[in-house]
Amino acid sequence: xxxxxxxxxxxxxxxxxxxxxxxxxxxxxxxxxxxxxxxxxxxxxxxxxxxxxxxxxxxxxxxxxxxxxxxxxxxxxxxxxxxxxxxxxxxxxxxxxxxxxxxxxxxxxxxxxxxxxxxxxxxxxxxxxxxxxxxxxxxxxxxxxxxxxxxxxxxxxxxxxxxxxxxxxxxxxxxxxxxxxxxxxxxxxxxxxxxxxxxxxxxxxxxxxxxxxxxxxxxxxxxxxxxxxxxxxxxxxxxxxxxxxxxxxxxxxxxxxxxxxxxxxxxxxxxxxxxxxxxxxxxxxxxxxxxxxxxxxxxxxxxxxxxxxxxxxxxxxxxxxxxxxxxxxxxxxxxxxxxxxxxxxxxxxxxxxxxxxxxxxxxxxxxxxxxxxxxxxxxxxxxxxxxxxxxxxxxxxxxxxxxxxxxxxxxxxxxxxxxxxxxxxxxxxxxxxxxxxxxxxxxxxxxxxxxxxxxxxxxxxxxxxxxxxxxxxxxxxxxxxxxx
Amino acid sequence: xxxxxxxxxxxxxxxxxxxxxxxxxxxxxxxxxxxxxxxxxxxxxxxxxxxxxxxxxxxxxxxxxxxxxxxxxxxxxxxxxxxxxxxxxxxxxxxxxxxxxxxxxxxxxxxxxxxxxxxxxxxxxxxxxxxxxxxxxxxxxxxxxxxxxxxxxxxxxxxxxxxxxxxxxxxxxxxxxxxxxxxxxxxxxxxxxxxxxxxxxxxxxxxxxxxxxxxxxxxxxxxxxxxxxxxxxxxxxxxxxxxxxxxxxxxxxxxxxxxxxxxxxxxxxxxxxxxxxxxxxxxxxxxxx
Numbered sequence: 052x053x054x055x056x057x058x059x060x061x062x063x064x065x066x067x068x069x070x071x072x073x074x075x076x077x078x079x080x081x082x083x084x085x086x087x088x089x090x091x092x093x094x095x096x097x098x099x100x101x102x103x104x105x106x107x108x109x110x111x112x113x114x115x116x117x118x119x120x121x122x123x124x125x126x127x128x129x130x131x132x133x134x135x136x137x138x139x140x141x142x143x144x145x146x147x148x149x150x151x152x153x154x155x156x157x158x159x160x161x162x163x164x165x166x167x168x169x170x171x172x173x174x175x176x177x178x179x180x181x182x183x184x185x186x187x188x189x190x191x192x193x194x195x196x197x198x199x200x201x202x203x204x205x206x207x208x209x210x211x212x213x214x215x216x217x218x219x220x221x222x223x224x225x226x227x228x229x230x231x232x233x234x235x236x237x238x239x240x241x242x243x244x245x246x247x248x249x250x251x252x253x254x255x256x257x258x259x260x261x262x263x264x265x266x267x268x269x270x271x272x273x274x275x276x277x278x279x280x281x282x283x284x285x286x287x288x289x290x291x292x293x294x295x296x297x298x299x300x301x302x303x304x305x306x307x308x309x310x311x312x313x314x315x316x317x318x319x320x321x322x323x324x325x326x327x328x329x330x331x332x333x334x335x336x337x338x339x340x341x342x343x344x345x346x347x348x349x350x351x352x353x354x355x356x357x358x359x360x361x362x363x364x365x366x367x368x369x370x371x372x373x374x375x376x377x378x379x380x381x382x383x384x385x386x387x388x389x390x391x392x393x394x395x396x397x398x399x400x401x402x403x404x405x406x407x408x409x410x411x412x413x414x415x416x417x418x419x420x421x422x423x424x425x426x427x428x429x430x431x432x433x434x435x436x437x438x439x440x441x442x443x444x445x446x447x448x449x450x451x452x453x454x455x456x457x458x459x460x461x462x463x464x465x466x467x468x469x470x471x472x473x474x475x476x477x478x479x480x481x482x483x484x485x486x487x488x489x490x491x492x493x494x495x496x497x498x499x500x501x502x503x504x505x506x507x508x509x510x511x512x513x514x515x516x517x518x519x520x521x522x523x524x525x526x527x528x529x530x531x532x533x534x535x
Numbered sequence: 536x537x538x539x540x541x542x543x544x545x546x547x548x549x550x551x552x553x554x555x556x557x558x559x560x561x562x563x564x565x566x567x568x569x570x571x572x573x574x575x576x577x578x579x580x581x582x583x584x585x586x587x588x589x590x591x592x593x594x595x596x597x598x599x600x601x602x603x604x605x606x607x608x609x610x611x612x613x614x615x616x617x618x619x620x621x622x623x624x625x626x627x628x629x630x631x632x633x634x635x636x637x638x639x640x641x642x643x644x645x646x647x648x649x650x651x652x653x654x655x656x657x658x659x660x661x662x663x664x665x666x667x668x669x670x671x672x673x674x675x676x677x678x679x680x681x682x683x684x685x686x687x688x689x690x691x692x693x694x695x696x697x698x699x700x701x702x703x704x705x706x707x708x709x710x711x712x713x714x715x716x717x718x719x720x721x722x723x724x725x726x727x728x729x730x731x732x733x734x735x736x737x738x739x740x741x742x743x744x745x746x747x748x749x750x751x752x753x754x755x756x757x758x759x760x761x762x763x764x765x766x767x768x769x770x771x772x773x774x775x776x777x778x779x780x781x782x783x784x785x786x787x788x789x790x791x792x793x794x795x796x797x798x799x800x801x802x803x804x805x806x807x808x809x810x811x812x813x814x815x816x817x818x819x820x821x822x823x824x
Binding site for chain 1 (some may be wrong): 583584586587613614645722723724779780781782784791792793794795796797798799800802803809810811812813
């Protein structure tokens with residue numbers, strides 16, 4: 052006796068349809084899974100057997116062969132538990148096979164038959180919808196996520212419910228569409244005292260999506276400011292939100308309480324992170340931190356402490372906005388368009404730039420520290436701000452402007468920049484040329500200044516870029532002490 | 536590749552160098568004409584690991600001296616030396632680097648490019664033939680040539696036992712003027728220079744001090760008439776002391792964006808320099824009348 056269930060295998064951010072065929076034959080009772088299952092998928096045997104027993108269904112005492120087709124595609128993870136169990140049940144006619152064939156299914160089984168969520172549900176649901184299926188059998192917690200894909204999810208808590216549903220004896224409760232998240236706000240800018248210059252740079256970075264480098268002695272609020280950037284970024288459009296949700300779902304970092312990532316994500320990997328963790332990789336290509344930060348903010352705290360290969364690997368996504376991960380196990384392209392925020396001290400001991408402490412770094416150490424940031428990487432920061440240690444009077448100042456008014460300025464500017472960037476005025480162009488002649492400013496540096504000047508103009512609501520805008524943008528170029 | 540050589544007792548050998556009690560028998564030259572070495576020159580020397588203050592003083596001083604027509608002599612080392620060469624070049628002035636190794640050696644490596652820019656108008660010189668490797672015992676000997684070529688020596692920043700003090704000693708032996716840039720008494724980087732002042736060196740307060748010793752006229756940086764109102768507002772608080780942007784905002788009431796633009800304007804006009812997030816007036820407030 053033969054039966055089929057439909058599920059999906061994740062390949063990068065795509066899902067490929069997989070047919071789960073179960074065949075029952077006479078013979079010594081046995082259970083084999085074929086079709087390139089990985090270790091987690093092989094172990095489905097034990098979970099499926101226990102799950103079926105716990106659901107008070109019958110484990111067929113036959114020779115059972117499960118084939119995952121196409122057999123050439125590698126199958127990974129525990130999401131095949133539910134379709135395998137249902138295919139076995141259909142083959143033994145405990146659920147109607149023709150009804151099962153109308154559904155896609157995905158989910159992990161617990162030994163007591165409960166269903167557990169797995170990664171990549173939204174991607175699998177979209178693939179199922181494209182394949183013409185209208186309903187997806189999935190774990191209860193994953194149902195809101197599946198609903199985002201425009202398919203009708205069948206939320207299930209237990210394998211027994213799945214069996215009852217397919218036999219027409221159970222109607223699952225309707226799924227509420229994912230509501231826009233309101234909780235879990237970002238920290239507010241009002242908590243930052245002083246550092247007006249860095250605050251202004253943060254606003255420009257948010258409006259024009261410019262990469263920002265904050266340098267200065269420890270304790271000047273670099274990290275504090277960086278963490279407040281997502282809070283002033285414009286909200287994501289629905290399409291952007293779905294794109295980000297897909298990436299987070301595939302990476303398995305999507306919280307069940309917030310199935311739709313509708314706000315710019317914020318990622319801050321530790322400086323010991325590996326290249327694969329940051330740009331993506333692994334035997335099966337997985338999105339890295341740069342992709343998880345897509346449409347949001349990637350903070351590299353203590354930038355020079357990161358491994359050099361990690362920093363160099365960032366150059367490609369910074370340039371192209373995508374990461375292509377090629378492995379023996381397949382190739383995947385992950386979007387990675389993020390605002391990079393780096394923080395760093397001015398020297399290894401951290402005292403430089405602090406008038407009260409004397410820097411004890413040797414010249415060699417300073418040179419090695421500066422060399423860590425290659426010219427090429429430094430060139431990708433549109434805005435560089437050196438933050439001096441605030442004087443006591445700045446710390447005594449009343450709270451600064453909050454995130455909300457800043458975001459209200461950023462949003463129209465970002466909207467204006469979405470169309471065409473304001474053109475350079477004649478005088479502004481002359482100033483830029485003079486700056487190239489007078490200052491150490493490369494051709495790339497000139498283009499960068501022109502870009503950030505356009506953002507400054509957009510924030511000011513100007514139709515063309517004036518000299519004042521260029522002058523301000525010039526003040527955020529990398530300072531001499533970092534450029535050597 | 537062969538380089539021009541000037542030998543002692545032959546025409547072209549710098550007259551001032553004869554006053555040393557062991558003048559180098561010959562000098563190898565890369566770049567500029569040999570008579571460059573007879574122009575009025577000032578040595579600017581100091582610590583390799585200098586502070587932002589030292590770097591800025593060295594650069595601005597060299598810029599003003601270079602603009603006024605003085606040749607800036609230094610040792611091409613990192614820190615103060617390098618900044619002095621850069622400052623002179625930025626003003627379109629002449630500068631001479633004296634090496635403690637062969638003139639084809641580009642030492643330190645990081646300053647190879649700088650050396651290339653120096654020889655376009657100035658010169659790199661050494662008493663050692665091309666190919667001689669740098670070694671520490673040659674540097675004090677190099678310092679006597681630095682002092683010997685210059686009519687005055689300025690020590691910008693020096694720790695207590697710094698090579699720059701050796702240069703100052705040579706200059707004193709020759710009876711040349713020695714200036715020391717005063718520094719904070721708490722800073723180890725200024726211990727050497729402050730000690731020089733106690734011993735009788737002239738404290739250097741403006742570039743004019745040096746130019747007077749050389750008999751040259753200072754070309755004062757002018758405040759351009761086209762300066763915007765915002766930029767003018769910032770000049771007053773900056774002439775008192777170095778300030779952060781937050782302080783300037785508190786003192787002038789200007790917006791951060793407006794100040795950033797105004798400061799760039801001042802930087803381009805050469806009136807203000809920024810280092811480590813702190814802004815300093817390059818004129819010491821004296822040119823603002």
